Amino acid sequence: MSWGTLYTQLGGVNKHSTSLGKIWLSVLFIFRVTILVLAAESVWGDEQSDFTCNTQQPGCKNVCYDHFFPVSHIRLWCLQLIFVSTPALLVAMHVAYRKRGEKKDIIASQGERSKTNDLESLKKKRLHITGPLWWTYTCSLFFRLVFEAGFMYALYYVYNGFQMPRLVKCEQWPCPNKVDCFISRPTEKTVFTIFMVASSATCMVLNVAELVYLIIKALMRCSAKSPARNHVNVHSDYSTREAYMHNKTNEMLLSSSSDSSSSRAT
Amino acid sequence: MPLTPPEPDLEPKMNWASFYAVISGVNRHSTGIGRVWLSVLFIFRILVLVVAAESVWGDEKAHFTCNTQQPGCNSVCYDHFFPISHIRLWALQLIMVSTPALLVAMHIAHRRHVDKRLYRQAGRSSPKDLEQIKTQKMKITGALWWTYVISLLFRVLFESAFMYLFYMIYPGYKMFRLVKCDSYPCPNTVDCFVSRPTEKTVFTVFMLAVSAICILLNIAEVVYLVAQACNRQLNNAKNSAVGAWISQRLCSF
Numbered sequence: 001m002s003w004g005t006l007y008t009q010l011g012g013v014n015k016h017s018t019s020l021g022k023i024w025l026s027v028l029f030i031f032r033v034t035i036l037v038l039a040a041e042s043v044w045g046d047e048q049s050d051f052t053c054n055t056q057q058p059g060c061k062n063v064c065y066d067h068f069f070p071v072s073h074i075r076l077w078c079l080q081l082i083f084v085s086t087p088a089l090l091v092a093m094h095v096a097y098r099k100r101g102e103k104k105d106i107i108a109s110q111g112e113r114s115k116t117n118d119l120e121s122l123k124k125k126r127l128h129i130t131g132p133l134w135w136t137y138t139c140s141l142f143f144r145l146v147f148e149a150g151f152m153y154a155l156y157y158v159y160n161g162f163q164m165p166r167l168v169k170c171e172q173w174p175c176p177n178k179v180d181c182f183i184s185r186p187t188e189k190t191v192f193t194i195f196m197v198a199s200s201a202t203c204m205v206l207n208v209a210e211l212v213y214l215i216i217k218a219l220m221r222c223s224a225k226s227p228a229r230n231h232v233n234v235h236s237d238y239s240t241r242e243a244y245m246h247n248k249t250n251e252m253l254l255s256s257s258s259d260s261s262s263s264r265a266t
Numbered sequence: 267m268p269l270t271p272p273e274p275d276l277e278p279k280m281n282w283a284s285f286y287a288v289i290s291g292v293n294r295h296s297t298g299i300g301r302v303w304l305s306v307l308f309i310f311r312i313l314v315l316v317v318a319a320e321s322v323w324g325d326e327k328a329h330f331t332c333n334t335q336q337p338g339c340n341s342v343c344y345d346h347f348f349p350i351s352h353i354r355l356w357a358l359q360l361i362m363v364s365t366p367a368l369l370v371a372m373h374i375a376h377r378r379h380v381d382k383r384l385y386r387q388a389g390r391s392s393p394k395d396l397e398q399i400k401t402q403k404m405k406i407t408g409a410l411w412w413t414y415v416i417s418l419l420f421r422v423l424f425e426s427a428f429m430y431l432f433y434m435i436y437p438g439y440k441m442f443r444l445v446k447c448d449s450y451p452c453p454n455t456v457d458c459f460v461s462r463p464t465e466k467t468v469f470t471v472f473m474l475a476v477s478a479i480c481i482l483l484n485i486a487e488v489v490y491l492v493a494q495a496c497n498r499q500l501n502n503a504k505n506s507a508v509g510a511w512i513s514q515r516l517c518s519f
Contacts, residue, residue, distance in 0.1 A: 004284070019376075026368060030361070034285070038357050046327065054337045054451065166342055167450070180451060182338035184327070187349035250388065 003033050006085060013088045016095055016127050020210040024203060031199045032081060039192045040074045043185055047072065050184030057174055064170035064181045070158060073189070077196055080151035084203070087140035087147075094136040095127055134218060141211050148204050152197065162197055164189040282312050285364070292367040295374055295404050299487040303480060307364070310476045315356055319473070322465050323353045329461035336451055343447035343458045349435060352466070356473055359428040363480075366417035366424075373413040374404055406491065407498070415491055422484045429477055439474060441466040 007029060014025055047069070053061045129137050156162065164186040171178045183189075286308055293304055330344045378400070385395055406414050441463040448455040460466075 022372070026372075030365060030368070034361060035358075038354070038361075042351075042354065050327065050341060052337045052341060166345060167338070180338060182341040182451075184341050185345060187345055188351060188354065191350050192354075 003029075003037065006082075007033075009092075010085055010088055013092045013095075016091065016129070018129065018210055018213065020206055020213060024206045024210070027199065027203055027206065028081070028085070032077075032196065032203075035192070035195060035199070036074070036077050036081070043188050043192055044072060044074045046184055051181065052184075053170065053175070053179050053181040055175060055179045057176055057179075060170070060172075060175035060179060061181070063172045064168070064175060064179070067170060067172050068168050068181070068183075073155070073159075073193060076151065076155055076158075080147070080200070083147040083151070084144050087143040090140045090143075091133075091137055094133055098127060098133065099125075129214065130221070134214065138211065138214055141207050141214075145204060145207050145211075148200055148207070152200055155193075155197075162190070162193050164193065282316055285361075286312065289364050289367055292371045292374075295370065295406070297406070297487060297490060299483055299490060303483045303487070306476065306480060306483065307360070311356075311360060311473065311480075314469075314472065314476075315353070315360070319353055319356070319469050322462055322469055323351060325461055326351065330458065332447065332452070332456050332458040334452060334456045336453060336456075339447070339449075339452040339456060340458075342449045343445070343452060343456065346447060346449050347445050347458070347460075352436070352470065352473075355428065355432060355435075359425070359477075362424045362428070363421055366420040369417045369420075370410075370414055373410055377404060377410065406494075411491065411495060415488060418484050418488050418491075422481055422488075425477055425481050425484070429474070429481075432474070436470075439467065439470050441470065 010025055014022055017025070048065055051061060051065045053064055055061075127133060164183060166183060166186045168181050168183065169178050170181050290304060290308075293301055296304070326348070327344055330340065330348075332340050332343055382396060404410060441460060443460060443463045445458050445460065446455050447458050
């Protein structure tokens with residue numbers, strides 16, 4: 001499983017995410033994918049070969065393993081990470097579609113005189129999360145939450161909780177009566193399961209926080225827009241505020257350049 | 267016996283190289299002690315873990331043998347005496363200890379973003395200026411100082427927590443040759459033998475010692491940063507006093 005390619009795909013979307021989205025991506029890749037790769041090979045590697053049953057009956061071990069482990073934890077977590085990362089591609093597609101539209105506009109307005117500079121800056125431009133893009137982003141967050149919760153519930157349901165028992169009693173055919181079967185490394189598996197579940201929960205909390213943040217930002221934008229339509233004075237206030245911001249920026253830059261020149265002199 | 271060609275390694279292995287690349291990105295903005303810490307981390311811990319320790323612990327379960335034919339006794343006794351393997355503990359420790367550096371990386375990225383916005387507003391948006399922002403080394407002052415110190419404190423906290431956890435799970439550093447096990451389904455008490463105990467003891471002592479060195483380096487870095495900040499404050503206070511005196515004298519003319 002090439003997690004590197006997944007990372008490059010998601011990294012592209014990262015540019016247009018909010019700060020919480022960027023933190024989510026780091027948590028996802030550092031804690032979950034790294035731990036999964038670490039644990040997969042060494043802890044779950046021998047799960048079937050070291051699953052032993054207290055019987056000589058051929059086929060009993062296979063049948064009991066299949067009964068108690070319908071889908072391995074590792075495969076469930078891989079699927080979960082893939083599904084959870086996929087909604088980000090919705091956002092990537094929307095951003096690409098918007099940029100294509102803007103590119104067409106530039107070429108249409110300037111024709112043959114369309115400079116490469118303009119097209120390059122369009123490629124690197126970071127889009128604000130407003131309008132239809134806001135809806136796409138919010139839907140992608142919602143789907144992420146649904147997939148995370150769904151997979152956590154599936155893990156809980158298939159394995160009756162997050163703890164791995166040492167001993168399971170199996171009475172599938174062809175095992176004679178009831179047979180004791182022993183799972184390999186149950187404590188280590190429980191530790192990693194709890195770790196992955198905790199990381200999943202953290203990611204869900206980050207997604208909910210991001211959703212709340214986007215909704216609040218949208219509501220604030222709506223409330224800022226509606227009074228401005230009625231009052232003309234607000235527009236002049238806004239332009240004076242802009243001028244004030246420009247003055248402040250110039251002041252800061254001038255003071256920083258004079259500071260550096262004085263420090264160079266001393 | 268015919269030689270078979272080596273099978274391609276299809277299992278996903280932990281990519282410490284890319285992990286190192288991410289962490290060393292922060293290196294440029296660290297202090298000198300921070301760079302020493304990163305080298306110690308990579309050379310003495312990650313490299314030793316990958317090259318040596320993993321082969322020593324590789325056959326820990328396969329060669330853990332108990333003096334019984336009872337099926338399941340091996341598994342159960344292994345699980346009782348090794349709830350979590352040393353290798354996994356160390357790998358988790360390395361990951362958790364390296365993570366606070368990302369706090370610093372995020373803060374630096376945020377600062378760069380703000381600088382870029384200011385430059386654009388001031389009209390200096392040429393590619394050369396934007397490149398300059400990217401390659402500029404940030405001074406550890408102001409809010410970045412606090413982020414850096416907090417990340418160092420978290421590092422010390424995680425290192426100590428893992429060392430304590432290690433002590434709780436495996437009291438003492440020595441690995442025994444023989445352990446006596448009486449968990450179900452083992453009949454009565456059964457002798458179980460650990461594979462490569464001496465080699466494991468050597469590596470355990472080595473990793474614990476390097477952990478302790480890393481904690482000391484982190485504490486030294488915190489002390490250095492605090493001393494540097496106090497020095498800066500004193501200099502500022504002195505300069506402002508001198509500046510006020512000079513301007514007073516000039517005004518009197």
